[in-house]
Amino acid sequence: MTRVAIGIDLGGTDIKAGLVDENGTLIERFKKSTEGHLGGRKVVDRIGDLIEEILKSDAMKGRENDLQGVGMGSPGLIDHAKGAITRPVNIPDWDYWISVHDIFKERFGLTTWVDNDANVGALGEALYGKGKGKKVVLVLTLGTGVGGGVVADGEVFNGARGFAGELGHIMVNPSGYPCGCGNEGCLETYASATAIARYATDRVRVEHEPTLLREMAKQNGGVITSKMVHEAAVKGDGVALRVVERAGRGLGIGISSLIVSFNPEIICVGGGASNMGDMLFDFAREEMARRVFFHSHFQTPLVQAQLGEEAGTVGAAGMALQKSLAKAAG
Numbered sequence: 001m002t003r004v005a006i007g008i009d010l011g012g013t014d015i016k017a018g019l020v021d022e023n024g025t026l027i028e029r030f031k032k033s034t035e036g037h038l039g040g041r042k043v044v045d046r047i048g049d050l051i052e053e054i055l056k057s058d059a060m061k062g063r064e065n066d067l068q069g070v071g072m073g074s075p076g077l078i079d080h081a082k083g084a085i086t087r088p089v090n091i092p093d094w095d096y097w098i099s100v101h102d103i104f105k106e107r108f109g110l111t112t113w114v115d116n117d118a119n120v121g122a123l124g125e126a127l128y129g130k131g132k133g134k135k136v137v138l139v140l141t142l143g144t145g146v147g148g149g150v151v152a153d154g155e156v157f158n159g160a161r162g163f164a165g166e167l168g169h170i171m172v173n174p175s176g177y178p179c180g181c182g183n184e185g186c187l188e189t190y191a192s193a194t195a196i197a198r199y200a201t202d203r204v205r206v207e208h209e210p211t212l213l214r215e216m217a218k219q220n221g222g223v224i225t226s227k228m229v230h231e232a233a234v235k236g237d238g239v240a241l242r243v244v245e246r247a248g249r250g251l252g253i254g255i256s257s258l259i260v261s262f263n264p265e266i267i268c269v270g271g272g273a274s275n276m277g278d279m280l281f282d283f284a285r286e287e288m289a290r291r292v293f294f295h296s297h298f299q300t301p302l303v304q305a306q307l308g309e310e311a312g313t314v315g316a317a318g319m320a321l322q323k324s325l326a327k328a329a330g
């Protein structure tokens with residue numbers, strides 16, 4: 001028998017889901033719009049409807065007895081013990097705890113495990129992506145913000161109250177740009193797609209040298225995106241390259257602190273901005289080599305994550321498969 005679980009990735013726009021087996025294979029994917037404006041309780045009902053759809057799907061046929069439960073990644077605050085969620089960003093009217101564990105237990109008789117979406121994505125990459133088989137895996141996702149997670153021996157490190165792994169808020173520069181978290185100069189203010197776009201916008205305003213970014217912005221209503229920075233840098237644009245350098249060095253400085261804290265076996269970087277690849281990573285690697293005292297004895301590989309968009313769904317299911325085993329063992 002091959003054990004399977006349902007993975008749910010709750011986002012602001014869509015609820016993504018999938019039936020996943022213990023090898024990390026996404027057997028079939030499912031999707032529904034979140035409709036966050038309806039409020040928390042209605043969103044949870046929509047997640048329930050999606051689970052029902054999966055249970056009745058052809059993909060599920062013959063696998064009913066192998067189903068171990070539901071894993072879910074969600075933004076907001078998580079009560080791991082109760083399988084409850086509150087205050088997910090982008091969903092107003094959800095400022096109270098809802099136990100999805102209790103609701104889905106009653107509706108389907110299935111056990112649901114919940115964790116923070118960034119942690120669940122990190123677990124997916126660690127179990128089934130580039131981190132597979134590695135002892136300690138750090139995952140960073142460079143998106144609108146910088147998400148992350150620490151996975152040790154195949155399990156997410158959650159800390160005392162579940163707030164560990166907020167790797168985007170490692171400090172890179174104590175007098176840097178303000179961060180959404182209230183601190184200043186966090187990794188997120190350097191390496192997120194938002195930070196890259198904002199810094200590029202600033203540079204284009206003050207630099208006098210010609211830059212492709214100025215032309216690209218003109219054709220896009222004055223807005224510069226991190227993808228444009230990537231495109232311009234590939235063409236050798238000086239201003240764009242300096243923007244990439246700032247992001248890469250910031251990333252490397254942040255990672256250096258993480259390396260001396262966790263001694264990871266590998267660091268996987270995903271999210272849109274990670275598509276810059278070595279152009280971005282080589283600056284980070286330079287900072288790591290310069291700052292980590294044991295680098296000459298042990299070099300931590302920095303690689304682009306493998307799972308992409310699916311990391312959340314696959315990781316959520318992976319969490320359920322793992323927790324159900326632990327439960328069965330006693």
Ligand SMILES: [Zn+2]
Pocket residue numbers: 168169179180181182183184186188
């Ligand atoms: Zn921060």
